[in-house]
Amino acid sequence: MAQTLKEKLASIIPGLRQERQTILKQHGDKKISDVSIAQAFGGMRGIKSQICDTSVVNPDKGLIIRGQPVLKLKNKLPEEIFWLLVTGSMPSAEEVKGFQDELRAAGEVPAYIWKVIKALPKKSHPMAMLDTAILAMQHESVFARKYAEGLSKADYWEAILDDSIKIIATIHTIAAGIYRLRYKKGSLIEPSKKNDWSANYAKMLGLAPKKGLTAKMMRLYLVLHSDHEGGNVSANACHVVGSALSDPFYAVSAGLNGLAGPLHGLANQECLKWALGLMEEFGGTPTEDQIRQHAWDTLNNGKVIPGYGHAVLRVSDPRFIAFHEFGQNNLPNDPVFRTIARVFKIVPQVLKEHGKAKSPWPNVDAGSGSILYHFGLKEFEYYTVLFSVSRSLGMLAQLILNRALGSPITRPKSVSTEWIKKLVAKA
Numbered sequence: 418m419a420q421t422l423k424e425k426l427a428s429i430i431p432g433l434r435q436e437r438q439t440i441l442k443q444h445g446d447k448k449i450s451d452v453s454i455a456q457a458f459g460g461m462r463g464i465k466s467q468i469c470d471t472s473v474v475n476p477d478k479g480l481i482i483r484g485q486p487v488l489k490l491k492n493k494l495p496e497e498i499f500w501l502l503v504t505g506s507m508p509s510a511e512e513v514k515g516f517q518d519e520l521r522a523a524g525e526v527p528a529y530i531w532k533v534i535k536a537l538p539k540k541s542h543p544m545a546m547l548d549t550a551i552l553a554m555q556h557e558s559v560f561a562r563k564y565a566e567g568l569s570k571a572d573y574w575e576a577i578l579d580d581s582i583k584i585i586a587t588i589h590t591i592a593a594g595i596y597r598l599r600y601k602k603g604s605l606i607e608p609s610k611k612n613d614w615s616a617n618y619a620k621m622l623g624l625a626p627k628k629g630l631t632a633k634m635m636r637l638y639l640v641l642h643s644d645h646e647g648g649n650v651s652a653n654a655c656h657v658v659g660s661a662l663s664d665p666f667y668a669v670s671a672g673l674n675g676l677a678g679p680l681h682g683l684a685n686q687e688c689l690k691w692a693l694g695l696m697e698e699f700g701g702t703p704t705e706d707q708i709r710q711h712a713w714d715t716l717n718n719g720k721v722i723p724g725y726g727h728a729v730l731r732v733s734d735p736r737f738i739a740f741h742e743f744g745q746n747n748l749p750n751d752p753v754f755r756t757i758a759r760v761f762k763i764v765p766q767v768l769k770e771h772g773k774a775k776s777p778w779p780n781v782d783a784g785s786g787s788i789l790y791h792f793g794l795k796e797f798e799y800y801t802v803l804f805s806v807s808r809s810l811g812m813l814a815q816l817i818l819n820r821a822l823g824s825p826i827t828r829p830k831s832v833s834t835e836w837i838k839k840l841v842a843k844a
């Protein structure tokens with residue numbers, strides 16, 4: 418029988434709580450990681466120190482969502498992916514429809530949000546606009562209100578789910594509105610009751626439908642970026658802030674602030690900028706030798722090549738592969754896509770020769786920009802906003818589960834350099 422997302426969660430949460438308690442009681446002392454001095458100084462890379470059940474990133478296989486490789490999920494709807502992330506199973510067709518209806522019912526963006534966005538400097542970065550809007554909507558938080566009224570710990574997750582639905586129901590409308598206001602694209606466009614979440618986002622941006630291909634591209638984009646386990650900057654920032662019982666508006670806004678960094682989500686704007694710079698320098702699609710030279714110039718100037726390398730992955734990111742296939746099937750002659758495809762042939766060789774990056778392979782940000790550009794989204798400063806709309810799904814799924822399972826406040830111990838020096842001296 419079809420269930421609402423809340424009913425489905427209510428049916429599985431007791432079992433998950435029991436499972437966590439049993440693991441902790443029977444095996445709580447078992448070690449899962451050692452920490453070296455290099456890791457403590459080095460961004461905690463590779464330290465296994467938190468639990469995230471929505472997805473895992475395998476260094477050799479890439480993103481696995483609830484046991485399924487992301488490439489197997491590439492034709493699903495983001496609404497289905499959210500359900501999968503949070504419950505661990507796919508919804509039935511009826512459940513998806515019910516969930517979409519819930520999103521539509523919660524889709525009204527409060528009028529004050531548009532005033533807040535319009536009050537920002539006109540040249541604000543669209544990520545600053547989105548983060549501010551999500552934070553300003555904190556006023557709507559069911560969790561914050563119910564917590565102040567004395568909500569029981571066992572029921573936190575229900576209010577977190579209510580807030581999550583409000584964020585998912587409105588973030589694409591806010592994001593599309595930011596695009597139209599920031600880049601003077603004309604008046605805001607209403608969503609359609611008939612459309613799914615991705616199709617409505619594409620519609621509200623004002624992109625040409627291209628016989629349904631634009632909605633298909635958007636669906637792929639929003640599925641591929643939805644989650645990437647728990648340790649990346651945005652998921653981790655959202656998790657840490659949420660662990661203080663700050664509500665999802667605070668927590669997601671914090672996560673998105675992290676996504677706005679050039680070593681994380683902003684790399685997709687940087688990547689296209691880099692490719693367009695190449696095309697401008699060489700007057701069109703560059704040759705392989707020209708790309709090699711440009712890549713070396715970037716490295717010799719002490720800069721990173723955006724879209725390449727990864728903290729965990731050691732193969733080409735399957736999400737890059739999915740975009741690459743989409744490009745080959747739908748826009749093989751697009752000059753920007755052809756440049757990106759040629760960059761993919763050359764940059765891994767250059768990075769291997771350079772010898773620093775642990776992975777010379779493309780990550781998700783290497784390919785998405787050329788596709789967006791082809792569909793008329795030419796303002797590449799905006800690209801991380803699209804990433805954000807998608808990533809809100811993973812961040813919120815993780816928040817719901819953490820509150821359902823009573824995860825405590827995050828508080829690792831820091832040590833001083835003096836402490837390390839004494840330790841080393843003793844050894």
Ligand code: CMX
Binds near residue numbers: 682
């Ligand atoms: N170009 C040049 N140098 C690179 C590089 C790249 N693409 N990727 C890594 N390196 C360098 C690092 O800067 C580091 O140099 P230093 O020793 O001088 O500090 C060295 O290689 C080792 O780094 P690493 O262990 O391989 O990579 P990290 O885990 O430290 O960093 C990442 C990972 C993604 C930040 C890095 O590969 C990078 O800066 N890539 C370019 C930016 C990018 O594409 N970011 C998007 C990642 C995906 C996402 O989160 O959205």
